[in-house]
Amino acid sequence: MSESEVRRMNCDIDLKAYVVGESTRPERGAVENHLRGCQSCREELDRLNLTRSMLASLEDEEIPRRIAFVSDGVFEPRWWQTMWRSGPVMGFASAALLAAAIVVHGFERTPVVDTAQIEKQVESRVGARVQAAVNVAQAKQSAEFAKVLNATESRFESQRKSDLATVQQAAEYYEKQMARFEVASNQGAGQ
Amino acid sequence: MIFREVEDRDLIAKARRGQVEAYNVLVSRWEKRVFNYLLRLVGQREDALDLSQDVFLKAYQNLKKLDDPAKFPGWLFRIAHNEAYSLLRKNRPEGEMTVEPRMAESSGGMFPIESTLAVRSALARLSDDHREAVLLKVYQGFKFEEMAEILSCPVSTVKSRLYTALDLLKQTLAPVNTGGAK
Numbered sequence: 001m002s003e004s005e006v007r008r009m010n011c012d013i014d015l016k017a018y019v020v021g022e023s024t025r026p027e028r029g030a031v032e033n034h035l036r037g038c039q040s041c042r043e044e045l046d047r048l049n050l051t052r053s054m055l056a057s058l059e060d061e062e063i064p065r066r067i068a069f070v071s072d073g074v075f076e077p078r079w080w081q082t083m084w085r086s087g088p089v090m091g092f093a094s095a096a097l098l099a100a101a102i103v104v105h106g107f108e109r110t111p112v113v114d115t116a117q118i119e120k121q122v123e124s125r126v127g128a129r130v131q132a133a134v135n136v137a138q139a140k141q142s143a144e145f146a147k148v149l150n151a152t153e154s155r156f157e158s159q160r161k162s163d164l165a166t167v168q169q170a171a172e173y174y175e176k177q178m179a180r181f182e183v184a185s186n187q188g189a190g191q
Numbered sequence: 192m193i194f195r196e197v198e199d200r201d202l203i204a205k206a207r208r209g210q211v212e213a214y215n216v217l218v219s220r221w222e223k224r225v226f227n228y229l230l231r232l233v234g235q236r237e238d239a240l241d242l243s244q245d246v247f248l249k250a251y252q253n254l255k256k257l258d259d260p261a262k263f264p265g266w267l268f269r270i271a272h273n274e275a276y277s278l279l280r281k282n283r284p285e286g287e288m289t290v291e292p293r294m295a296e297s298s299g300g301m302f303p304i305e306s307t308l309a310v311r312s313a314l315a316r317l318s319d320d321h322r323e324a325v326l327l328k329v330y331q332g333f334k335f336e337e338m339a340e341i342l343s344c345p346v347s348t349v350k351s352r353l354y355t356a357l358d359l360l361k362q363t364l365a366p367v368n369t370g371g372a373k
Contacts, residue, residue, distance in 0.1 A: 016354050020328055022335055050365040051357060055329050058310045060227040065240060067222045067247050 008040045015041060019048045200260040207254055214254075218247050221264075224331065225271050231314060231326050232275045242278060246271045262340075265333065269341045272323070279319055313363040321356035328353055 011034065017023045018031045035042050199220070205213035225246055230239035249270050257266050314322055327333045327341060338349045 016357055017350075019357075020353070047361050047365040047367070048357065051361045052329065054306060054310055054364045055314075055325065055360065057306050058314075058330075059307075060223055060330075061230065063223050063226045063240070063243070064236065067218050067226075067244055 008038075008044055011038060011041050013041065015045055015048060019045070019052055199263055203254065203257065203260040203263055206251070214251055217263075221267060222247070225267065228268065228326055228331060229271055229275055231330070232319065232323055233278055234315065238278060242271070242274045245274050249274070264331075265337045265340050268327065268331065268333070269343075272341050276319075309364060313360050316363075317356055317359060320352050321359065324349060324352035325356045325360070 013031045013034050014023065014027070015031065018028060023031065035045065199217065202213045202217045206217065222243060226239055226243045229242045229246075230236060233239055233242065246267070250267055253270075257263060314325065317325070323342070324338070327338045333341065335346045335349050339346045342349065
């Protein structure tokens with residue numbers, strides 16, 4: 001910090017606002033009144049003015065290329081923006097679109113659908129699938145039935161054999177008993 | 192100046208009604224100021240030119256959002272500020288400062304070309320924020336309140352940035368020990 005700046009620390013004025021033109025009229029009066037009796041602030045003001053004038057010596061450059069104008073196309077609104085902003089054009093476009101839709105609809109040929117044939121095809125396909133399913137079910141049932149029938153026949157045959165054996169045993173038993181009775185009756189008659 | 196403001200306001204009203212020629216006049220009236228502000232802020236001529244084009248395109252697209260046509264200059268420079276800072280943020284990592292080689296300390300008895308180089312060098316050594324405060328105040332003549340609106344910050348911040356920048360520039364362009372004070 002310079003000696004001048006140290007001396008200026010007690011000065012209650014805004015010299016920078018004064019230099020850049022931001023002081024009110026009373027503030028400018030106060031600054032100018034102060035400057036008459038303060039050497040340090042006068043020196044500071046000179047330095048600020050010199051800085052300002054040096055900055056102002058820097059001239060503006062010419063723009064190397066003009067900014068594109070609206071008519072150059074860069075700023076031009078898109079076709080749909082132009083149309084959107086224009087009420088009559090938008091109305092006409094809507095009407096034209098509607099008319100075109102009606103005409104197209106009038107000329108459009110709706111495809112003829114033969115529902116009877118479709119029904120026939122569907123019926124045929126469904127019938128075939130049902131028949132196939134029925135065949136599968138029948139085959140399965142036949143196989144199961146044959147299996148059960150075989151098992152039943154087998155069981156019946158074994159039962160029949162068992163019954164025959166029992167009957168045979170009973171017949172043999174009765175024959176033996178009859179033989180015993182006959183022997184006993186013969187012996188009784190002999191006595 | 193008053194006539195000029197009225198004319199700008201009239202041109203803006205016409206441009207809003209779709210009269211593109213009115214906007215063309217506005218562009219030709221402001222393009223040099225906007226270009227030089229951007230050139231001194233970003234430092235590259237081509238960048239400044241591209242940014243200027245973008246600024247006027249965005250201004251045209253958003254002209255209907257401008258509440259008060261009398262505030263057109265500040266509004267236009269706010270767009271320019273935003274465009275410039277998006278480029279600066281993209282090109283320069285966070286916190287990195289512009290550093291230029293120091294110029295000769297003496298400024299006494301300089302020729303105009305030396306003076307121009309000295310001023311350019313001194314401006315280039317400032318941070319973006321400090322340089323922009325000088326550009327808006329010294330070169331564009333905006334008031335503190337207008338600068339606060341352009342930069343989206345309080346007036347106290349604007350003053351602080353400008354005063355710091357002036358102190359730094361003063362040390363380079365009007366040093367004490369060389370008898371800069373006249």
